[in-house]
Amino acid sequence: MRLSRYYLPLLKETPSEAQIVSHQLMLRAGMVRQESAGIYAWLPLGFRVLKKIEQIVREEQDRAGAVEMLMPTIQSAELWRESGRYEAYGKEMLRIKDRADREMLFGPTNEEMITEIFRAGVRSYKDLPKMLYHIQWKFRDEVRPRFGVMRGREFLMKDTYSFDADQEGARKSYNKMFVAYLRTFARMGLTSIPMRADTGPIGGDLSHEFIVLADTGESAVFCDSRLLDLDVPGADTDFDGDLQPMIDRYTSYYAATEEKHDNAEFETKVAKDDRVAARGIEVGHIFYFGDKYSAPMKAVVTGADGKDRAVEMGSYGVGVSRLVGAIIEAYHDEAGCKWPVPVAPFHVGLINIKVGDAATDEASAKAYAALEGAGVDVLYDDTPARPGEKFARMDLIGLPFQLIIGPRGLESGKVEIKRRSDGHRDELSLDAAIEMLKRDVASALKV
RNA sequence: CGGAGCGUGGCGCAGUCUGGUAGCGCAUCUGCUUUGGGAGCAGAGGGCCGCAGGUUCGAAUCCUGCCGCUCCGACCA
Numbered sequence: 001m002r003l004s005r006y007y008l009p010l011l012k013e014t015p016s017e018a019q020i021v022s023h024q025l026m027l028r029a030g031m032v033r034q035e036s037a038g039i040y041a042w043l044p045l046g047f048r049v050l051k052k053i054e055q056i057v058r059e060e061q062d063r064a065g066a067v068e069m070l071m072p073t074i075q076s077a078e079l080w081r082e083s084g085r086y087e088a089y090g091k092e093m094l095r096i097k098d099r100a101d102r103e104m105l106f107g108p109t110n111e112e113m114i115t116e117i118f119r120a121g122v123r124s125y126k127d128l129p130k131m132l133y134h135i136q137w138k139f140r141d142e143v144r145p146r147f148g149v150m151r152g153r154e155f156l157m158k159d160t161y162s163f164d165a166d167q168e169g170a171r172k173s174y175n176k177m178f179v180a181y182l183r184t185f186a187r188m189g190l191t192s193i194p195m196r197a198d199t200g201p202i203g204g205d206l207s208h209e210f211i212v213l214a215d216t217g218e219s220a221v222f223c224d225s226r227l228l229d230l231d232v233p234g235a236d237t238d239f240d241g242d243l244q245p246m247i248d249r250y251t252s253y254y255a256a257t258e259e260k261h262d263n264a265e266f267e268t269k270v271a272k273d274d275r276v277a278a279r280g281i282e283v284g285h286i287f288y289f290g291d292k293y294s295a296p297m298k299a300v301v302t303g304a305d306g307k308d309r310a311v312e313m314g315s316y317g318v319g320v321s322r323l324v325g326a327i328i329e330a331y332h333d334e335a336g337c338k339w340p341v342p343v344a345p346f347h348v349g350l351i352n353i354k355v356g357d358a359a360t361d362e363a364s365a366k367a368y369a370a371l372e373g374a375g376v377d378v379l380y381d382d383t384p385a386r387p388g389e390k391f392a393r394m395d396l397i398g399l400p401f402q403l404i405i406g407p408r409g410l411e412s413g414k415v416e417i418k419r420r421s422d423g424h425r426d427e428l429s430l431d432a433a434i435e436m437l438k439r440d441v442a443s444a445l446k447v
Numbered sequence: 448c449g450g451a452g453c454g455u456g457g458c459g460c461a462g463u464c465u466g467g468u469a470g471c472g473c474a475u476c477u478g479c480u481u482u483g484g485g486a487g488c489a490g491a492g493g494g495c496c497g498c499a500g501g502u503u504c505g506a507a508u509c510c511u512g513c514c515g516c517u518c519c520g521a522c523c524a
Contacts, residue, residue: 012473012485013459017517037516091448092523109524143448143522157524209524218523285524319524353483388484395484406483416483 001346003381007044010393020216022328023148025337029397031324038145038153045397046324048345050156053323054135056187056342057158059447064180064239066131066160071113073137077103079112082297092140106139111293111315114161118311119299125165128301128311129173133160135320149321150281151218156321162314165301167290170312174206174288175243177316179233181210181284182250184318186232187447188327189340192283193227194250198259206288206314209257211280214329221280222263223255224270235447257282281326288314331421337398338420341444346379348437349399353387353406363405363415363430371403374438395420400444401437405430 009030017034018024026032031046042050058068077095080086086093094106107113114132122130135158145153162173178194185192190212197209211221213228233246254269256262257280266275291310294300300308331338341347348371352364368380379399381390387406394402404416414427417436428436 009457011458016453016459019518034516138524140523144518144520146518151523155524159524282524317524322524351483386482386484386486388482388486390485391483392485404483408483 001377001379003379004383006379008393008397009043010396018148020147020150020325020329021332022150022216022325025328025332025396025398026148026325029337032149034148038142038151040149040152040154045345049324049327049339049343050321052343052345053188053327054156054158054320057184057318057320058135060180060184060187061133061158061160063183063235064131064176066133066177066180068134069132070134071107071110071117071136073107073139075105075107075110075113077105079116080105083112083115083293084296085112092142094139094141107136108138108140109315109317110134110136110159111161111313112297115293115297115299115313118161118163119294119297122163122299122301122311125301125303125309128163128165129169130163131160131173131176132163133158133316147216147218148325150325152321155319158318158320160316162316163294163299164312165303165309167312170288170290170314171206172243174286174314175247176239177286177314178208178247178250179237179239179243181286181316181318182232183235183237185210185212185283188323188343190283190323190327190330191228193221193223193255193280195221195223195255195257195280196251196260197257197285208286209282210284210286211255211257212283212326212330213276213278213280214326215279216329217279217281219280219282220258220261221256221276221278222258222261222266223276223278224253225274225276227253227255228276281322281329282319283323283326284316284318286314286316288312332398335392336396339398339400341400341441344377344400345397346377346399347441348376348378348401348403349394349397350378350380351387351390351394351402351404351406352380352382353390353404353408355382355384357407359410360405360407363410367403367405367415367430367434370434371437376438376441401440403433403437 011028014024015027018027026046029045030043032040032042035041077086093108096104098104137154138157139154142151142153145151160177164170164173192210192212194208195211197207254266290312294310294313300310303309327343328337331340350364350368352360354360368378371378398420400420402418409415413429415430415433417426417433
C-alpha cells in the first residue's frame with residue numbers, strides 16, 4: 001500500500017479523553033475514531049490489525065475442531081424469554097422494537113440463539129460432540145464504557161459453544177478450548193494466564209478467565225510466577241487426544257482473579273518469591289454451564305438408552321476488539337506502537353527518504369515490488385514529507401520493520417533496516433535487505 | 448446508577464468569575480528557502496462558541512431546560 005493513497009489520519013497531540021496508552025496510541029495512530037460513547041469506527045490501519053487478530057483466532061478455533069458460522073446481531077426477545085434471561089439481563093441489553101412493534105434486541109451474547117439452532121438440527125447422542133463458533137459484533141450497554149476499545153459497548157467477539165452428551169464429553173470440549181486459547185494468545189505475542197474465575201450472570205460451575213498482565217488492566221489478579229514460563233502447547237497438539245495432563249499442568253499453579261482469590265491458599269501454595277499480585281486484562285473466558293440453557297430451552301438428544309437428555313453445554317469467548325488494545329498495552333514505547341509481526345497492520349514500513357530523487361525512487365519501487373510479490377505487507381511512504389516526519393510517524397504506527405532508503409546510503413550501495421521491537425539497525429545492500437525482510441517476516445509468521 | 452467535570456475552526460487549549468466586534472499553538476493552503484529524526488520566513492483560508500429558550504441596548508460569557516462526552520466509584524468479553 002502506498003501511503004499517499006492510504007487514509008491515515010495521525011494526531012501529533014494526545015486527545016485528552018484517552019487515559020491509557022493503548023487508547024491514546026490507537027487515536028494518534030489513526031486506527032479508530034470514536035463515534036459515540038463506547039462505539040468506534042475502525043479506520044483502515046486499525047481494521048487491518050483487527051482482521052489479523054480475527055484470523056489467528058479463527059485458525060486456532062478450526063484447529064481445535066470448532067466449526068465457524070455466523071449468527072445475526074439482532075435477535076428476537078422471544079428466545080430470551082425461553083431461557084428466562086430477557087428480564088434478568090437488565091439494562092445492559094439494548095432493546096429495540098421493529099415496525100410491527102415486535103420486541104427485538106441487539107445481541108449481547110448468543111447462548112439462546114445457538115441453543116435454538118442446535119436443537120433444530122440434532123436429535124441423537126450419536127451426533128455429538130459439536131462445537132460451533134462465530135465472530136460477530138455484540139452490544140452491551142455498559143454502565144461505563146472506557147479505555148477505548150478495551151471496554152466498548154459495541155465490540156467484536158468470538159464466541160464458541162460446545163454441545164456434549166455427558167459431563168465427561170463437556171470436559172473434553174472445555175479442555176480443547178483451554179488449549180486453543182493458550183495458543184491463540186501466544187501467537188499474538190501475549191502471555192495469557194488461565195485463572196479460575198467467577199461464572200458471572202452466564203452461570204455454571206467451571207470457568208477460567210484468560211488474563212494478560214498489564215498495569216492498566218481492570219482486574220486485580222493473583223498467581224504463581226512460574227505460570228508465566230510454561231510452554232505453550234504446540235501446533236502439533238492432538239486435540240482429539242487426552243489434553244487433561246496439559247490442563248492439569250496449568251491449573252496446578254495458583255492463579256485467581258480477585259473474586260475467587262483466597263489469600264490464605266495463595267500464601268500456602270506459592271513461595272514468597274513466586275507470588276504475583278498484579279493487574280490484568282481479561283482477553284478470554286471459558287465456561288462450562290451444563291444444562292443451564294439446554295434444559296429450559298429443551299435442547300435434548302436421545303441417548304443410547306432411548307431416553308432424552310438435555311445436552312451439556314459450554315461457551316467460550318474471546319474479546320477480539322479488546323485484544324487490539326491489550327496488545328498495544330503489551331507492546332509500545334514512548335514513540336508509539338511496536339506490533340508483533342503476526343498482528344502488525346503491515347510488516348514493513350518502506351521509507352523513501354527523498355521522493356523525487358531518481359535513485360531512491362528506483363530502489364524504493366524495486367523493494368516495494370519485490371516484498372509485495374513475496375507476500376510481505378508493505379506500507380510504502382511515498383509522500384514528499386521530510387525525513388524526520390516520516391521516521392516519527394512510522395515509529396508511531398509501529399510496523400515491525402522499517403526499510404529506509406535514502407540518497408546518503410545509496411551512494412555506498414546501502415539501505416537500512418530498523419527493527420521497531422528493539423531499535424536494532426542493519427545497513428546492507430538492497431538485495432540483501434529484501435532477502436532479510438522476507439526471511440524475518442516469514443519466520444515470525446511461522447505457526 | 449451515585450459523585451465530579453467538560454462541550455469554543457480538523458486537534459490541543461485560552462477567553463466565561465467581572466457581558467461590549469472570538470484568540471493562541473499545532474494542522475491546512477500559497478510562495479520562497481530547506482531536506483537522514485515531527486523545519487524557517489512571509490502570507491492566506493477556516494468558527495451558529497453543543498442545542499433551545501430567557502435576561503439585556505448588547506450573550507461564548509448571566510439564568511433555565513435539554514443533548515453529548517469524559518473522569519472517579521459500584522458492575523462486565
